[in-house]
Amino acid sequence: MPKPSAAQKPSVKRPQKPPRRGVADAAHVASGKAARSRRTQARILDAAEELFSHHGIYGVSIRDIADAAGVDTALLHYHFANKDGIYEAVLLRRAGEINTARTRSLDDYALACAGRPSIEGVVRAYLQPVFERLRNGGRGFNNFAALIALANNTELWGGGTVKEYFDPSVQRLIELLRLAMPKAREEDLYWGYQFLSGALTLSYSRNDRIKWLSHGLCRANDYAAIEPRLVEWCTSAFRGLGARR
Amino acid sequence: MPKPSAAQKPSVKRPQKPPRRGVADAAHVASGKAARSRRTQARILDAAEELFSHHGIYGVSIRDIADAAGVDTALLHYHFANKDGIYEAVLLRRAGEINTARTRSLDDYALACAGRPSIEGVVRAYLQPVFERLRNGGRGFNNFAALIALANNTELWGGGTVKEYFDPSVQRLIELLRLAMPKAREEDLYWGYQFLSGALTLSYSRNDRIKWLSHGLCRANDYAAIEPRLVEWCTSAFRGLGARR
């Protein structure tokens, strides 16, 4: 059984993170100790992200990550204290970015529609940032997404820290949906989000069952096929829900 | 990293399962060696089901299961060979039952509607058996469902054996949907199922995020609230999809 999880070793001795370098050097490969450190941390997180997304947090050992990243296990403890620390760092690295992008996308749409949002517009604005990254974000983001899918079906849900990044963008979504369908009941909006979320989550999970079911007609990670269909799917569904009373 | 998983120790020495008792004694607590054995196996599987559903397969040790079931670890090996064996036994115990129930429910509906199924009828018939068990099946079935939700977001998907129980009922669902919406494109039917499946899956996962998001208005395991809404949700969505061309 997994230990009571984190928060049991304050790890006082660990040194502070180095301050950001004064001069921003992003063009070519940055040199210097701090930059090098940041790069190895990123390598570790990349490896952990990939492994976690495949086998879950308990299916991966610290050694696995260290080997994949090409460093010693002690280095992981040095940078991230313990396994939970690595896991959390993996999630936090991208959680903020994607959710501010979501919120921004929704805000942009709210502005563009001049206070009269359509269901389709809202749904599209909410989904667009994720799918854009799924298509163009490289393997890293796809691993991250698959990991989110895994964590999403657990009570852990990333140890509780991550949800605080995701919640605001969802609340913004609900707000706009409320505007778009004023006759809908409050609970129904949340249930609608729940159903949307489940469908979205399965989309970027590592489950390719649909390929077998459809005899190769559909592939689970064919995001170009999924995005318009999911938008349409949720739009119809919300519309039926909003028209009910 | 998890081992290449099962299929590496033929475990020749393990004795055969005992033959079913000649006399069926189901009314009161069955006595006899075979019955007792079956009961302890069930206790083990119950414990494993619960633990796996919470922490995933790699988050639970054989000792954890043995302790929870109140037996020695060696007994688990005796009955199920190894850890993967336990996991598979947990899944197989209910996978067949629920899916034949699903298929039967769909067949019944197909008969009742006299070859002219409605989208709503099909969706309802597909979902009804699960929700009935989620409401009345006791904690055991809920644990099982949560475990399925967990496994569903993995490429493992239960080691590959379980899908063969699930697939036929899904194919039957698709067939009937095809009848209900003859103008729909083939791929869209499968994508629709994928979205339905994701929403359903999240419903019985252990994620209660919706409770927080809705400030207590909705609770993730309020199946009485979910079932009618999910039926309506998917019906509207499929309808929009079927009307498109």
Place this chain on the structure above:
DNA sequence: GGGGTTATTGATCAAATCGTGAAATTGGCG
């Protein structure tokens, strides 16, 4: 009621796991 089979236990192993502390390396800076 004893013999044989099945079910269950206790003791134990080898490998894997997380984590630590001391040593070695690296780079920045006077």
Place this chain on the structure above:
DNA sequence: CGCCAATTTCACGATTTGATCAATAACCCC
């Protein structure tokens, strides 16, 4: 250069984990 701190490696200990084997207990049948 030569010191100092941040980074990285090496070697190791304590614990957990999956699994096995012999020994015991429960049961059934003759």
